[in-house]
Amino acid sequence: MAAHRLGTERMIYAMSPLNLPALQVASGDTVVVETADCFENQVQSETQPFVAIDWEHVNPATGPIYVQDAAPGDLLAISIERIETADHGVMTTGPEMGVFGDELAESTIRIVPIVDRTVKLLDHAYPCRPMIGVIGTAPRESAVPNGTPGEHGGNMDCKLIGQGATLVLPVEVPGALLALGDLHAVMGDGEVCSTGVEMAGEVTLRLRVLKGRDLPAPFLVDSEQAATIASRPTLDEAANAAAKSMAHWLQRQTPLSVAEIAILLSAKGDLRICQVVDPLKTARMEIHRSVLEDLGIRLEDLARV
Ligand code: CA
Ligand code: CA
Numbered sequence: 001m002a003a004h005r006l007g008t009e010r011m012i013y014a015m016s017p018l019n020l021p022a023l024q025v026a027s028g029d030t031v032v033v034e035t036a037d038c039f040e041n042q043v044q045s046e047t048q049p050f051v052a053i054d055w056e057h058v059n060p061a062t063g064p065i066y067v068q069d070a071a072p073g074d075l076l077a078i079s080i081e082r083i084e085t086a087d088h089g090v091m092t093t094g095p096e097m098g099v100f101g102d103e104l105a106e107s108t109i110r111i112v113p114i115v116d117r118t119v120k121l122l123d124h125a126y127p128c129r130p131m132i133g134v135i136g137t138a139p140r141e142s143a144v145p146n147g148t149p150g151e152h153g154g155n156m157d158c159k160l161i162g163q164g165a166t167l168v169l170p171v172e173v174p175g176a177l178l179a180l181g182d183l184h185a186v187m188g189d190g191e192v193c194s195t196g197v198e199m200a201g202e203v204t205l206r207l208r209v210l211k212g213r214d215l216p217a218p219f220l221v222d223s224e225q226a227a228t229i230a231s232r233p234t235l236d237e238a239a240n241a242a243a244k245s246m247a248h249w250l251q252r253q254t255p256l257s258v259a260e261i262a263i264l265l266s267a268k269g270d271l272r273i274c275q276v277v278d279p280l281k282t283a284r285m286e287i288h289r290s291v292l293e294d295l296g297i298r299l300e301d302l303a304r305v
Pocket of ligand 1 (some may be wrong): 155156157182
């Protein structure tokens with residue numbers, strides 16, 4: 001199993017089947033990926049003019065990475081082994097941004113120090129829970145801007161996509177063409193002001209091609225739970241799609257009826273918001289691993305227990 005490194009000299013702004021690979025790896029290889037923050041590190045001061053940000057250079061993703069042997073119809077398992085934090089992050093909000101955009105008269109920038117995996121925010125310290133905002137494979141047909149989430153992943157802003165988790169994405173083009181960026185030192189469900197604690201960083205990933213495996217995608221497994229993730233024009237649609245993605249998979253994996261699965265998810269599943277601020281909204285359906293194990297579904301190969 002080889003180890004690779006990919007720096008920010010190769011970044012893309014849309015997930016596209018036409019992107020040229022920045023790196024080729026084999027299934028099972030480990031890659032250390034450096035990422036710029038969602039503003040491509042343009043925001044470095046709380047007093048700089050917000051209007052000076054070049055919006056053509058936001059949400060950069062490092063890559064894409066071509067995984068040998070990944071063919072359309074396969075799945076790509078991305079195990080996130082480590083996320084190194086930067087020494088600071090950035091938060092912004094303002095008119096037209098996020099849930100409070102209609103109440104804000106001007107833009108605000110906060111530079112957030114990160115020391116010993118703790119963020120210093122509004123005079124208080126909070127633990128980092130580093131996560132990946134943008135991570136996706138190339139869609140089959142046309143390019144999707146990195147700011148938009150979808151079936152291919154992209155800007156899902158799901159806070160479970162962090163250390164120790166394995167994310168499963170579809171392979172729609174040869175090599176999968178994985179790219180990632182938009183790290184957050186910490187983010188709450190919803191990302192209501194339109195940013196997490198945006199930071200540059202370094203992510204250690206192990207990539208594996210899964211062939212002939214029946215899993216939903218995007219799908220996430222960590223030491224606690226499994227989750228299906230879905231993005232749609234409205235939060236209602238995203239929530240329904242995430243729940244149905246989990247239910248339809250359980251229907252294929254178990255002898256349970258639709259009604260029984262509905263009852264089980266209603267009693268033991270948690271339907272949560274990922275984000276409400278991107279062009280499509282994202283939700284996830286979580287179910288604890290112990291509930292899956294009771295059904296005879298074991299996912300040890302996808303995440304450390
Ligand atoms: Ca994002
Ligand atoms: Ca972000």
